[in-house]
Amino acid sequence: MLAQQKQQITRLFQNAVDSLTEGQNLPKNPVISLERPRDASHGDIACNIAMQLAKPLKRNPREIAQTILDSVLTAPAHKDLIESGEIAGPGFINLRLTAAAKQRVVKTVMEQKEKYGYGNRGAGKKVMVEFVSANPTGPLHVGHGRQGALGDSISALFETQGYAVTREFYYNDAGVQIENLTLSVQARAKGLKPGDADWPESAYNGDYIADIASDFMAKKTVAAKNCPSVTGTGNVDDLKSIREFSVAYLRNEQDNDLNAFGIHFDNFFLESSLYRDGKVQETVDTLTREGKTFEKEGALWLRTTEYGDDKDRVMKKTDGTYTYFVPDVAYHINKWKRGFDKVINVQGSDHHGTVARVRAGLQAVNQGIPTGFPDYVLHKMVTVLKDGAEVKISKRAGSYVTVRDLIEWSGAGDIVRGRDAVRFFLISRKADTEFVFDVDLALSQSDENPVYYVQYAHARICSVFAQWGGDEAILENVDLSPLVSSHENALLTKLADYPDILVRALDELSPHLIAFYLRELAGELHGYYNAERFLVDDEKTKLARLSLLKATRQVLRNGLALLGVSAPVKM
Helix, strand or coil: CCHHHHHHHHHHHHHHHHHHHCCCCCCCCCCCCEECCCCHHHCCEEECHHHHHHHHHCCCHHHHHHHHHHHHHHCHHHCCCEEEEEEECCCEEEEEECHHHHHHHHHHHHHHHHHCCCCCCCCCCEEEEECCCCCCCCCCEHHHHHHHHHHHHHHHHHHHCCCEEEEEEEECCCCHHHHHHHHHHHHHHCCCCCCCCCCCCCCCCCHHHHHHHHHHHCCCEECCCCCCCEECCCCCCCHHHHHHHHHHHHHHHHHHHHHHCCCCCCEEEEHHHHHHCCHHHHHHHHHHHCCCEEEECCEEEECHHHHCCCCCEEEECCCCCECCHHHHHHHHHHHHHCCCCEEEEEEEHHHHHHHHHHHHHHHHCCCCCCCCCCEEEEECCEEEEECCEEECCCCCCCCCCEHHHHHHHHHCCCHHHHHHHHHHHHHCCCCCCCEEEEHHHHHCCCCCCHHHHHHHHHHHHHHHHHHHCCCHHHHHHCCCCCCCCHHHHHHHHHHHHHHHHHHHHHHCCCCHHHHHHHHHHHHHHHHHHHHCCCCCCCHHHHHHHHHHHHHHHHHHHHHHHHCCCCCCCCC
């Protein structure tokens, strides 16, 4: 049901309820909610308003429902929208839309095209989505891939509703892991390798460390986005030079991974800048000034229990270094000061413990930051299956499967096909559920492969238009009255659901709902394709069906684009 139609029908119900309750002192205003019945045989719209009113009015809900339905069906405004209505169960009001009302979605899609389903509730509002945010110590792994698919799609969902979205990548380029990277590259540059007696215990073992060391010794120059170029000195004893070169090298490698994955960021933020610019110390000083810290056993603690944490947390350790959540607090103060009153962090579920600490720190600085800032989407791990067996390591990374591996495997050398499969698969389950990525399934051209199933629906429609060979412009304003079959009604209904799915997916930060929707839409299209002929002799019927196909193609393309997946015209 289109938004305008929903508003019109809601007004009809509201007028009926106002007449019914006039002079009554209701404890609260009833909420008129229009839903799609789970069983299509029950109609197109269901409303439970009568059951809400039964108790305050002390009347039978079915009697109330009948009174409301009679009022709705006698209102002149219903004629173009509502064909019939009935009372079901304890007092549900079920309505059936007219054929013309259902068909209206085709022209709406054609008018709005790639903007179909867009809204403006976010106009003038800024949103930041931070995701991936990998340490620059190695290639992006599969978990980063899931973050990338989630974060980019969530960003796109906000954009559909008019928000100004900033996609941000936070580089953890300070701390122990960077020192481990530096010592790993130095060891390789000295000719050591994993397993040697002098190989550092905490070193990274992947082949990429040898590549960095080789380029450093060859005095090559590397550069990453928003990062000055760095040239290796070839001096194995110059740890500062090794560190700078290694971080720049891996930032560039991660840029290449992101490009292959089709993800682009608006801003890159360095953790090291928080220390360099004094923001970490400033945060600690503010928390101390606000009386939210205390010293114990030679360490500085934050009173996080005042904000719902199960125990107070160490901020500054006895060796003078800060615990990992302190720069996170400083970073989020920075986000707030940049004008982002809505921030979503997409991270692995291993960051669960960080949520309470960061939020506590943000409340404790007493700068007007709202409770619950920022929002978090925490995802669970991904298991990779290939040739029927679990894959645990990559030669490239040494200890995990990389995003690049997954793209290459899933596309059998075709980078676009691989990217499409990885992005669709990684978005196709709710973030907080574990996911098994089956490479063999991603390669298969069957209905069991969800991305193939959806893309094939788009390609099928394209094949019909190629066979027709007519001018699609004439489909913009044709008579749609022939679209009355069960398959056509199902497809029209599914097309009309798309705007509501966008809003629901945004509100729940659940882009997997778009993947679910696309599979259902593709299923309706395949059913229609198998049941009907489109290029029939009757011109009126042919053009009406082609118009429906054109609208369906547009919505498939829109949904796939939102997930960062291509819509091929041939398969």
